[in-house]
Amino acid sequence: MSLRGYLLLIVLLGSTACWAQAAGNGPISRDDAKKLKNPVAYSKKSLTQGRIYFARTCATCHGLDGKAQVEAIGDATDLTSPKGYKSGSSDGEMYRSIRDGAGLNQPMPSFKSTFKDEDLWNLVNYIRSLRPDGTQPELQADDKDSKDKKK
DSSP states (O other): OOHHHHHHHHHHHHHHHHHHHHTTOSOOOHHHHHHOOOOSOOBHHHHHHHHHHIIIIIHHHHOTTSSOOSOOSSOOOOTTOGGGOTTOOSHHHHHHHHHHOBSTTOSBOOOTTTSOHHHHHHHHHHHHHTSOTTSSOOOBOOHHHHHHHHO
16 A cells, blocks of 8 residues: 555544544543533432442442442442542543543443433432442432423
8 A cells, every 4th residue: 555545544534443442432531531521410300210220230339329339349439428439420430431431451341331311410410329328419300390380
């Protein structure tokens, strides 16, 4: 292949990688994760959905109560203690950990192909509900509830 061909290939691969990151397919950097805002309201509906997904997928390692006191393959994080979160405790950082996987050599796998984006945020909300009382966000009205109150 000629030098021109190699340069074209490099440009194409680079632009493909940038497009994948922009489209949300590539891993999210820790700095970008800190900037993410949760688009899903911290509501009963979200917590219910998140609890279902958590029980099906996360409880194996983190336990149903989130305290990671189960016999797990790796060193699971106690989700009831945000100070112990290894990859950050902001909504965006938790989203990143669930979406892209977490830990040294990724002992927690990526779940981006398992869940839709909204479902990942529902999981983030549910995990926030496991924190000690007084440190949880204020519960917001579900969309249906807020619409009914406006009538």
